Amino acid sequence: MDNQQQKSLLPVKGTHWKKWYVPLEEENATVRECLATQAPVAAGSADIPLIVRLIENPKFDIPGINLFNGAVSLEDHDVIHLLLGRGMLPKDEAFVIGFTMGLLIG
Numbered sequence: 001m002d003n004q005q006q007k008s009l010l011p012v013k014g015t016h017w018k019k020w021y022v023p024l025e026e027e028n029a030t031v032r033e034c035l036a037t038q039a040p041v042a043a044g045s046a047d048i049p050l051i052v053r054l055i056e057n058p059k060f061d062i063p064g065i066n067l068f069n070g071a072v073s074l075e076d077h078d079v080i081h082l083l084l085g086r087g088m089l090p091k092d093e094a095f096v097i098g099f100t101m102g103l104l105i106g
Contacts, residue, residue: 010037017041021087034082041088049090072100 009026010033011019020041022034072080080100086092 010034011041013037013040015041017047017088019087021085021092022082024085031079031082035078038078038081049093 009023010029011022015037020038022029022037026034077096077100080096081088081092084096084099086095
């Protein structure tokens with residue numbers, strides 16, 4: 001496949017956040033190019049389950065309550081979505097969070 005055919009695997013502008021992901025078959029796009037397709041489709045805070053916000057967002061750090069320490073920054077978290085070929089659905093968030101927690105344990 002030539003470069004133009006591979007680029008077509010990137011999500012197009014206007015993709016709904018529930019359908020956004022970069023397939024693992026995408027070999028020719030940079031992380032920056034992939035993240036650029038994610039930024040316009042980011043879910044609103046009302047769309048993100050509370051448990052996900054509590055676990056992955058440092059602004060929800062509650063002193064004295066230590067459920068999970070974030071293993072990575074939010075930017076790194078987004079890159080891990082790309083590297084694992086995962087979208088933004090709750091099942092994808094659970095997979096990415098579990099993967100990063102495994103990095104700490106392993």
